[in-house]
Structure formats: structure tokens, C-alpha cells
Amino acid sequence: MPNYPPRESSLHPTYPTSMAGFIHSNEPIEANESDWEIFSDYSSASEAGSNLSVASSIRDYVYENGRRYHRYGDEGKYILPNDETEQDRLDLIHHVFLMILGGELHLAPVGNPKNVLDCGTGTGIWALDFGEQHPESTVTGVDLSPIQPVWSVPNVRFDVDDLEKEWVWPQDHFDFIHIRCICNGIRDYQQLINQAFTHTNPGGWVELTEFSFEIVSNDGTLVPNTALAQYFDTLVNAYKRVGQVFPCPKMMRESMENAGFVDIVEKTFNTPWGPWPKNEKLREIGTNMALVGSAGFEAYALAAMTRALGMDLMEAKDLCHRAHMDVLNRNIHVMNPTYFLYGRKPE
Numbered sequence: 245m246p247n248y249p250p251r252e253s254s255l256h257p258t259y260p261t262s263m264a265g266f267i268h269s270n271e272p273i274e275a276n277e278s279d280w281e282i283f284s285d286y287s288s289a290s291e292a293g294s295n296l297s298v299a300s301s302i303r304d305y306v307y308e309n310g311r312r313y314h315r316y317g318d319e320g321k322y323i324l325p326n327d328e329t330e331q332d333r334l335d336l337i338h339h340v341f342l343m344i345l346g347g348e349l350h351l352a353p354v355g356n357p358k359n360v361l362d363c364g365t366g367t368g369i370w371a372l373d374f375g376e377q378h379p380e381s382t383v384t385g386v387d388l389s390p391i392q393p394v395w396s397v398p399n400v401r402f403d404v405d406d407l408e409k410e411w412v413w414p415q416d417h418f419d420f421i422h423i424r425c426i427c428n429g430i431r432d433y434q435q436l437i438n439q440a441f442t443h444t445n446p447g448g449w450v451e452l453t454e455f456s457f458e459i460v461s462n463d464g465t466l467v468p469n470t471a472l473a474q475y476f477d478t479l480v481n482a483y484k485r486v487g488q489v490f491p492c493p494k495m496m497r498e499s500m501e502n503a504g505f506v507d508i509v510e511k512t513f514n515t516p517w518g519p520w521p522k523n524e525k526l527r528e529i530g531t532n533m534a535l536v537g538s539a540g541f542e543a544y545a546l547a548a549m550t551r552a553l554g555m556d557l558m559e560a561k562d563l564c565h566r567a568h569m570d571v572l573n574r575n576i577h578v579m580n581p582t583y584f585l586y587g588r589k590p591e
């Protein structure tokens with residue numbers, strides 16, 4: 245392989261990390277030189293409860309390129325699908341987040357919050373887990389798509405709504421607002437955080453989590469001519485055209501500060517993609533992220549590349565496939581910066 249310089253983060257600076265609960269930091273990850281050890285421990289089982297919970301039955305979907313997308317609200321705003329394949333992928337990512345956070349559902353010291361809101365709840369898996377762990381809490385999950393289970397645990401309910409519209413819940417109401425991976429459906433991030441502030445109870449917490457839309461390598465194995473590098477360059481191009489928000493700690497922190505949140509804590513975790521790390525836990529995360537990628541490359545890109553860049557469907561699919569093959573290539577060691585921030589609304 246030619247000796248290209250490492251592909252460093254071009255969008256954002258590297259942020260130092262170190263925290264209890266995280267199994268790793270931003271330090272270089274050593275590659276495993278021994279034979280492959282592939283495994284899969286995926287489980288998406290969620291227990292059914294006794295409460296009919298979906299308040300709305302908006303199931304008017306758009307079908308495109310063999311995938312299903314939401315129509316509710318500003319049609320096409322959220323550019324990822326919402327079909328079964330995507331739901332399985334979201335549940336697997338939830339599992340990865342649990343591994344990253346050492347089994348915890350969040351970082352903020354929320355105690356036993358009375359009212360909890362999960363913004364962009366997806367399959368509702370985080371809300372259901374939180375509701376089970378906190379039977380005293382009332383948890384509301386909200387999403388553009390009604391893809392949550394109809395039967396939920398008694399203290400968890402789901403609403404269908406667009407978080408960029410005026411929020412319908414009371415002001416100063418939620419003791420904890422959880423917002424994870426919804427940047428693909430948000431055009432005005434500051435406005436989202438402003439609304440979160442308005443609806444947080446004084447003394448309550450907001451926690452934000454986002455994957456960066458870029459990948460980095462700290463040993464020079466991600467060279468410009470890889471399909472993976474080409475995929476991300478094309479994706480960023482497409483996202484710029486549709487007015488996509490690009491998450492980074494600076495923007496997320498500033499949005500929280502501008503809204504009025506205090507005691508803001510910020511952590512970055514470099515999530516490995518592919519089973520290349522030597523460290524067993526990181527290899528487990530990387531292996532799961534490679535599984536996530538088998539559906540994820542297309543989920544993030546098909547609509548964006550065909551709608552915004554006018555790419556031919558087969559061309560876009562081919563790029564997604566080759567990018568995923570790069571993740572499975574043990575000679576390419578890439579990581580995806582993942583940002584965690586939380587802060588408190590003053591009393």
C-alpha cells in the first residue's frame with residue numbers, strides 16, 4: 245500500500261476524552277494481527293407490556309429504491325428509511341451504544357426523573373429500556389415515523405410529531421430530555437435545543453449524542469482512493485445540498501450554551517468500524533459496527549445520493565457495497581467520532 249499520510253478529521257478538531265464508564269478513549273487503537281475472530285451477539289428482543297401506546301396512526305409512507313421512507317411532516321426531510329431493515333439496524337446501534345457506555349443508557353446524572361422525553365425515538369428501544377429501569381418515570385418517545393411497538397411498558401408512550409414544529413408538551417415539564425442521532429432530520433439545530441430548554445424542568449438535564457458524518461484513521465490506512473473515503477466525500481456533498489446539519493461538539497455545545505444550559509459536559513468516543521482492533525471490547529464494537537454497515541451504508545446514502553446528486557441507483561448501491569467491503573478489510577482501520585454532551589437547565 246502506498247505511504248499516504250493519515251486521513252485526519254477534516255471537519256472538526258480532535259477532542260480529548262477520558263471518563264468512567266467508557267471502555268476506551270481517543271488514544272490510538274492497536275490493530276489485531278492474529279486470525280479473524282468474527283462473532284455476532286445481536287439480540288433485539290424487547291419485552292411486551294400491557295399498555296396501548298401509539299397516539300397516532302400515520303402510516304402514509306413513501307417507497308423508493310426498494311426502501312420505505314416517512315411522509316409525515318415535511319416529507320423527505322429525514323433522509324433515512326424507516327422499514328424493517330432499518331429498524332433492525334437501529335436496535336443494533338442501541339446495543340453498540342450500551343457497549344460504549346459500559347451498559348448505561350445515558351451519562352447525565354439524572355437520578356430518578358419524573359418526566360422523560362426521548363426525541364427521535366426510532367424503534368423506541370431506548371425509551372422502553374429507560375422505562376423498564378425507572379418504573380417511577382413517565383417516558384414519552386416521539387418520532388416522525390410510527391415504528392414503535394403498539395404494546396409498550398405501562399410508563400412509556402409514543403407520539404408521532406415533527407420536533408421542528410412547536411412542541412405540544414407543557415413548558416418546564418421534562419426532568420430529562422434524551423436526543424440521540426437525529427441530525428439527519430433536523431435543519432435548525434439551535435431551534436431544537438431552544439425548544440428542549442423551554443420544556444426542561446429547571447434543574448433537569450438534556451443529553452445529546454451524535455455520530456460524526458466522517459471517519460478517521462490514526463495509522464494512515466484510510467487512503468483517498470478507497471471506496472470508503474469516496475463514499476464519505478460523496479455523502480457529505482449530498483448532505484450539504486439538502487441542508488443537512490453536521491454535528492460536532494463545538495456546534496452542539498454552543499447550541500446548548502445559547503439556549504441557556506449550564507454545567508455542560510462533553511465527551512468524544514472514536515467508534516471503530518470493522519473487527520480490526522486488538523482490544524477485545526473494541527473488536528466487539530467494531531464487529532457490530534460492521535454489521536450495522538451492511539444495511540447502514542445504503543440507509544444513509546441511497547436517498548441522499550439519488551435525490552440530491554442525481555446519481556444512478558446502481559452506481560450509488562455499488563459505492564455503498566464497496567465502502568462496506570472496505571470496512572471488512574482488515575488492512576483498513578477506521579473510526580467514527582461519536583459525540584456525547586449533556587447539560588442542566590439552571591434552577
Ligand SMILES: C[S@@+](CC[C@H](N)C(=O)[O-])C[C@H]1O[C@@H](n2cnc3c(N)ncnc32)[C@H](O)[C@@H]1O
Binds near residue numbers: 322367369407408
Ligand atoms: C437514526 S434514528 C435514531 C433513533 C433513536 N434515537 C436511537 O438512537 O435509537 C433517527 C430517528 O429520528 C427521527 N427523526 C429525525 N428527525 C426528526 C424530527 N424532525 N422530528 C421527529 N423525529 C425525527 C427519525 O424518524 C428516526 O426514527
